[in-house]
Amino acid sequence: METSVQDKADAAIPVTTLSPPEGNTTFLDGTTWCVALAGVSQIDLQNALDWACGLGMSDCGAIQEGGKCYEPDTLLSHASYAFNNYYQQNGNSDIACNFGGTATLTKNNPSYGKCLYAAPGYGHCILFCLTLGR
Numbered sequence: 001m002e003t004s005v006q007d008k009a010d011a012a013i014p015v016t017t018l019s020p021p022e023g024n025t026t027f028l029d030g031t032t033w034c035v036a037l038a039g040v041s042q043i044d045l046q047n048a049l050d051w052a053c054g055l056g057m058s059d060c061g062a063i064q065e066g067g068k069c070y071e072p073d074t075l076l077s078h079a080s081y082a083f084n085n086y087y088q089q090n091g092n093s094d095i096a097c098n099f100g101g102t103a104t105l106t107k108n109n110p111s112y113g114k115c116l117y118a119a120p121g122y123g124h125c126i127l128f129c130l131t132l133g134r
Contacts, residue, residue: 031119032105034087034097036079041102045079048099052082059085062115069115079103080110081117088118 036045053060062069063078070078083103090096097103111117 031109032092032107033110033117033119034080034083034103035106035110036076036083036099037102037104038076042075044100045075045102048102049075049079049082052079052086052099056082056086058082058089068113081115084110084117088120092120 036048052058060078060082061067063081064070069081079099079102083097083099087097087103094105097105109117109119
């Protein structure tokens with residue numbers, strides 16, 4: 001009887017396995033970025049941006065006043081930066097680039113000037129590399 005109790009206890013221990021995120025949408029021929037859709041409701045876009053920088057825990061420091069991605073100071077530009085950070089930090093899965101229908105994937109790097117958008121393999125380097133200007 002003692003053996004069967006031990007067997008049941010062992011069976012109750014969950015086994016953790018690592019697998020790629022479901023819905024991975026990185027294209028075979030290159031990198032993808034997540035950007036805000038032009039023409040969507042400004043209210044929906046603002047709500048999605050607020051979520052990304054709040055509960056979504058996207059690093060939005062670069063889009064704060066004085067940050068490398070503050071200019072242009074537009075909702076579309078700031079949302080694109082925040083959405084992409086969230087997308088890159090969450091495995092590039094298609095669900096991580098939805099934001100209530102206010103975002104889309106692109107193969108065109110949206111980086112400009114000193115404003116560098118994160119890309120796969122670059123996610124852990126965001127703050128350090130932006131400080132170095134890479």
